[in-house]
Amino acid sequence: MKLLIQKNLKNQKKLDVTIELILHATENFQKVYDVFFELFGIEKDDISKHELVGHFGNPIFMLHIQIKKIKAYELVKKLISIMPKSELDLILKDLENRIDNSSLYLRFSKQNFLEKIIKLEEKDPIRMKIYTPVYVKKEIIDVYRKLLETYSNKFWFL
Numbered sequence: 001m002k003l004l005i006q007k008n009l010k011n012q013k014k015l016d017v018t019i020e021l022i023l024h025a026t027e028n029f030q031k032v033y034d035v036f037f038e039l040f041g042i043e044k045d046d047i048s049k050h051e052l053v054g055h056f057g058n059p060i061f062m063l064h065i066q067i068k069k070i071k072a073y074e075l076v077k078k079l080i081s082i083m084p085k086s087e088l089d090l091i092l093k094d095l096e097n098r099i100d101n102s103s104l105y106l107r108f109s110k111q112n113f114l115e116k117i118i119k120l121e122e123k124d125p126i127r128m129k130i131y132t133p134v135y136v137k138k139e140i141i142d143v144y145r146k147l148l149e150t151y152s153n154k155f156w157f158l
Contacts, residue, residue, distance in 0.1 A: 013143075015072040018129040019065040021110060025058045032063070035114055039082065040075050042067070076130060080151035083118040088152055090120055095141050104130040104144050 023029055029049070036042040042065060050062045067075050080088060091098065091106065098105050106128045109121035132147070134140045 013132045013134075015069070015076070016131045017065075017067040017072045017075050018131070019063075019067075019126060021063050021126045022124070023061040023063055025054075025060065027110075029061065029063075031114055032110075035116060036065070039116060040078055041071075042075075072130075076147065077151045079118065079128075080148060082116070085152075087118060087120055088148065092145060092148060095144055099140055099144060102131060102134045102140060106130070 021032070023032060033042075033044055033047065036047070037044075046065055046067070048064045050064070052060045052062055054060045095104075107120065107122055107125035108128065109117075109119045110124055110126050112119040112121070113126055130144075130147075132143065134143050
């Protein structure tokens with residue numbers, strides 16, 4: 001699969017994916033990690049974990065994942081392939097409001113993610129930022145539309 005992606009990336013731009021989420025004391029890091037590994041192949045070493053203190057003194061963990069280059073393309077391709085078409089359609093319809101400074105911002109339900117379901121959600125989300133440099137501002141939406149639609153095409157590798 002990596003070789004096929006490399007062939008398709010000859011003319012592609014740099015791509016970075018940043019994922020952040022807050023893990024409360026009642027939530028299990030191992031469960032979250034297991035899903036990230038199973039769905040995207042993200043290793044524990046790829047996840048930075050910062051302990052914070054909540055309003056009532058309870059421990060809160062901020063998880064941060066940074067993926068670059070081919071692994072970022074693989075993650076986006078996998079994300080789009082498991083995302084329900086209705087969710088992808090919502091993103092595509094709202095692209096203009098989800099893009100800022102050459103970055104596409106997405107928020108997914110943490111609870112649904114633990115069930116391996118990708119669903120857009122604003123409350124207690126997994127935050128994902130997909131970045132590719134776009135130097136002509138009027139092309140940003142088209143660049144991300146093409147990226148998402150390319151990966152949603154079941155015949156991408158043919």
